[in-house]
Amino acid sequence: MKRLSAGLRAGVPCALVLALLSGPTVRASGEAQSQGAQAHEAHPPHWTYEGDTGPTHWSELAPEFSLCAAGHAQSPIDLSGTKRQASPDLQFHYRPSHLNELNNGHTIQVNYDAGSSISVGGVRYDLVQMHFHIPSEHTVGGKAHAAEAHLVHKSADGQLAVIALLIDRGAASQPLAQLWAHLPATEGPVHQESGNLNAARLLPSMHAAWRYEGSLTTPPCTEGVHWFVLESPITLSGEQLERLRGILHVNNRPVQALHERTVSEDPLP
Numbered sequence: 001m002k003r004l005s006a007g008l009r010a011g012v013p014c015a016l017v018l019a020l021l022s023g024p025t026v027r028a029s030g031e032a033q034s035q036g037a038q039a040h041e042a043h044p045p046h047w048t049y050e051g052d053t054g055p056t057h058w059s060e061l062a063p064e065f066s067l068c069a070a071g072h073a074q075s076p077i078d079l080s081g082t083k084r085q086a087s088p089d090l091q092f093h094y095r096p097s098h099l100n101e102l103n104n105g106h107t108i109q110v111n112y113d114a115g116s117s118i119s120v121g122g123v124r125y126d127l128v129q130m131h132f133h134i135p136s137e138h139t140v141g142g143k144a145h146a147a148e149a150h151l152v153h154k155s156a157d158g159q160l161a162v163i164a165l166l167i168d169r170g171a172a173s174q175p176l177a178q179l180w181a182h183l184p185a186t187e188g189p190v191h192q193e194s195g196n197l198n199a200a201r202l203l204p205s206m207h208a209a210w211r212y213e214g215s216l217t218t219p220p221c222t223e224g225v226h227w228f229v230l231e232s233p234i235t236l237s238g239e240q241l242e243r244l245r246g247i248l249h250v251n252n253r254p255v256q257a258l259h260e261r262t263v264s265e266d267p268l269p
């Protein structure tokens with residue numbers, strides 16, 4: 001917790017965080033979901049990945065974080081199974097984006113330019129942003145991968161769909177080279193760097209995916225998120241992984257109970 005607090009949260013005045021945490025009734029009553037989200041973008045309750053404000057305490061930090069403990073459809077989860085062929089109903093329509101990047105104190109994120117999307121069963125979800133976790137959040141057969149990228153999409157009616165790319169240590173990622181050339185090391189607002197990012201080039205050649213219904217893996221742990229975890233990992237070099245780890249340290253939420261959910265795999269062709 002201290003590493004993240006000192007390094008990544010430096011821009012958040014502690015007194016303000018304490019004031020927010022001590023006044024939950026102000027925020028608890030009558031807040032529309034969208035208004036709450038906007039308010040918290042400005043002054044989010046302080047949460048981390050370790051210690052007293054770590055994942056097992058998220059639900060205690062603010063009333064609107066209660067799902068983090070009470071939810072029965074939480075993410076990430078442990079996955080298992082065999083490789084399948086890609087199912088044709090998941091289609092990618094990705095184009096390059098400017099590097100609109102930020103370090104938000106929890107991850108490194110690229111806000112993706114408009115115009116890229118996936119379609120699932122005929123429904124379009126626009127690619128909004130992508131960000132990184134180290135090590136991976138989803139595990140496979142109980143084993144974590146070195147890292148994980150999340151490509152977050154939103155449909156016209158507000159449904160969220162996340163494509164998760166598992167990342168192994170291996171060959172350097174050329175599609176991420178321009179982003180890695182100036183990863184924002186400290187928390188700060190979004191800014192545009194030179195170069196671009198083409199999510200189409202990030203994808204593995206096989207698009208077979210584990211699919212399940214889950215949640216955001218960060219507070220407020222909102223449920224109703226459609227997850228697609230691609231079975232084929234991509235790679236980052238050891239050097240690229242170390243640069244990410246040097247900034248983010250550890251930012252993975254532990255796996256959550258499956259409860260009554262089932263995980264489906266793309267069917268064999």
Ligand SMILES: [Zn+2]
Nearest residue numbers: 131133150217
């Ligand atoms: Zn994520």
